[in-house]
Amino acid sequence: MAERRLGGVLLAVALVAGAAFRLYWALHDDGIYWPDEVYQSLEPAHRLVYGYGLVAWEFIDGARNWALPGLVAGLLGLGRLLGLTDPAGYxxxxxxxxxxxxxxxxWATWRLARVSGASSLAASAGAALFALASVPLYFAPRAMSENASVLPVVLGLALALAPGASRRTLVVGASLLGLAVLLRLQNGVFCLGLLGVLLARRQWREAGWALAVLSGWALAFGLLDKLTWGRWFxxxxxxxxxxxxxxKAASFGTKPFEFYFRILGRAMPGLSMLVGALALVGLPRARGLAAVTAAFLLLHSLQPHKELRFLVPALPLLAALAGVGLDSALRVLRGxxxxxxxxxxxxxAALLSGASAGALTFRELGQYEHARPKDSAWDDQGAVNRLLEAAGRQDDVCGLKVETVHQAWTGGYSYFHRNVPLYPHNGPPRNSRRYSHVITLAGNEGAGATVARDGPLALVKLPVGACVPDPGYSWRLP
Structure with a gap:
């Protein structure tokens, strides 16, 4: 009874502290880890709700479905109903x-550890390993498909893999995994993993039900593409x-097979070793979960192009396995x-990792390892995005050019909330009169007047009147 009470207290502490960390960074970081967190979610959603926004190649060629932008558009629409029409609000x-x-x-990690055999006490520690670890905290507030799909992945596995799960529970769990695939195609690995585990357990009827449910979600995936792109799947x-x-993904950079293990060890050295050791201890008692997790890690490690964010759906599974391993270790201890x-x-240990998350560098996350290894991973290009917001609030803005960075590494119209041209760094010259404001390095104002400053950057009003219309303006992200 005492252990159960302590487990409840530790779980509550982990959830409250994890929520506090996540909300803090959600409200104090305007930076970008990778352009996908804007142009695969925020920007197409902004275009749906407000009618304008930059269009990435994926939404020209149709390489993404509309589930994630649709989810974000629902949030933007809700914000609009609540009067949150300024970027800071929505x-x-x-x-x-x-x-x-x-x-x-x-919390779903705790439940997954429990159904995998961990006690309430050990499962609470497993939940804390995800709730408080620095890497999950870093990615948490970003509007990426990995983050949108991680909850249905973990809760879906917790329900579908539970020993003696009812048919209804299995159907709900499989449905959550189907939803996860709708949000991120790579999560299909977990669907195949679920079927493999059920077949390995000789749960033929349950495997049949899971296959039927997942087939229904596959049909929904194809139908969504048919309705939006005009072709099934x-x-x-x-x-x-x-x-x-x-x-072609290799053009974005390639990494060796061991990249993920090396970077996790670099970003969270002590905690990664602890999770890895406990997960290995828990492997014999949670072979199904371990196999599914290992398959996901292996397939991603075999792909040439790697980004640490790709592993986000696997991190809570590793934490749940660590919870099972901790339970095995606790059984050896007396009293x-x-x-x-x-x-x-x-x-x-998890709390210490979360408290040190603000010190993460790009090298520790495997990003810009050679170009900018010591730069903070937080608020990267945040100054640009805050000046984009400031520009959108100017009554006299009729066009804007960002001279300091490639447009893909800005927040686009999601931050610049104004239906006027937004030009990249290689856009028309200042004397073209296509735009009234520029974001540039402080000291490079020229004949313009500084409207706002943020760090080394300045928002400058150019000495022009009304902008000259640009009939050739392209909404395509360069």
């Missing part, structure tokens, strides 16, 4: 939503052709004080 709503999804995923076909057949001390120690 972006805070979106980031806060994703932050809370991450917190809910920590269009986005999946184009995406797989681009990545697997043509291998409540020893077991409580060991568990609190694991939670404390």
């Amino acid at each position: 972006l805070g709503l979106v980031k806060g939503f994703f932050a809370l999804v991450g917190t809910a995923t920590a 269009h986005s999946a076909i184009v995406y797989l052709d681009f990545n697997l057949v043509q291998g 409540f004080p020893a077991r409580a001390t060991a568990t609190v120690g694991v939670v404390a």
